[in-house]
Amino acid sequence: MTKGSRLLTAALAVLISASALTACGTSGTSSSAGEASTSAPAVVKKKASAAALTTPTIETSGQLTICTALSTGNPPTYFTDSENKPVGAEVEMAEWIAKDLGLDAKFVDVAFASIVPAVQAGKCDVIMSSLYIKPERAKVVDFTPYLMSGSAVAAPKGNPKKITGMDDSLCGLKVSAAVGKTATLLAQEQAKQCEADGKAKLTVVQTDQTTAAVQQLVSGQVDAYAGETPVVLYYQKKQANSFEMVGKPFGEIEVGAAVKKGNDELSAALSKSFTAMNKDGAYSQILKRWSMTSLAYKF
Known part of the structure; x- marks a missing residue:
């Protein structure tokens, strides 16, 4: 082999090794970010799906923004723990739904009295905050039922x-x-x-x-x-x-996830995901964990 051939062979080997290292690094970073962003509780056994929803169906691509009256607190459905982290049955359900849709869950703290106007104004994609399905509310937002209350x-x-x-x-x-x-x-x-x-x-x-x-x-x-x-x-x-x-x-009364009036694509996605949660068994696990089995919605 000539000196020129040896140099060409060595250069090609360096390029191939660099490409392999770059590919491995990208894959590892993507996986780690996905795991860190879901922050789903241990009770939720769900692998992330590929994102199917984008703007304008959701406000920010890659993210499901959930309006919840966290400052008001409503144990055991939603409240914050000692580290100010959102917890509760509805919080776990919202995180499961987001992961099922291939999205990151982001909670927005909104006063309960202002929560319907908040979703109408685009401050979030969906309300999950023990919101009762009432005729006057159903005129201005679309509901997907998922829980019973009273x-x-x-x-x-x-x-x-x-x-x-x-x-x-x-x-x-x-x-x-x-x-x-x-x-x-x-x-x-x-x-x-x-x-x-x-x-x-x-x-x-x-x-x-x-x-x-x-x-x-x-x-x-x-x-x-x-x-x-x-x-x-x-x-x-x-x-x-x-x-x-x-x-x-x-x-x-039924409790529902509320979205902007006419956002049929998001409503359909939520309905499908809640049904999947129920079939998966995660729905009953979450309710049992928070002593709410008697309030299960019949999908």
Whole structure:
């Protein structure tokens, strides 16, 4: 072999080795980024799918943006942990859905009272925040149902005031509730009924946070708490010695993922993904983990 041939052979070997190293490096970086961005809880056993949705179906390609009233908090469906990380049943479902669609999940904290306008304004792609499917809401956003809920009343353990539910047994008492929730509106209606019937005044004490409203009951500042059924069931188990549901849950209603009116492609994708979650078994696992099995939606 001549000196020129040896030099050419060596140069080709260097080029081939460099190409192989570059390819391996790119593959490794992509895989690591994908694993880091999903941040799905251990309970969610789901491999990421190839992204099928892009703008304008979603606001940002590669990302599913979810509006959730995290600051309000609504254990066990959504709230933040000690490290300010979103947790809860709906959070896990949202992360599973995003991964199933081949997207990264990004949560946007929005006040519950402003959450529908937020999705209409394009601040997020979908609302997953225990949003009840009501006719007036269905006129302005499109829903994909995925959970059942309702309202309930709780009292201190032993029910010293003999409260029987959302009725005149609350007249003359103080009830805590979170701003904007259906149970709060029902408590306000009951307060009007107490007054109309000439009975003692029912005082509804509203707070910006569900957890604060519950704490008012636990600390003895109020006589009862009115809130969503999942919240009452969660705290009845978590604080069994100081908190109990009184009467039966009422106002059963569907909870849905809401998107902009007319965004049929995203609605169809969400519906298909929720059905897949149910068939996969992840849906029942998530509900069981958060003591919400009784509130499963029948897909």
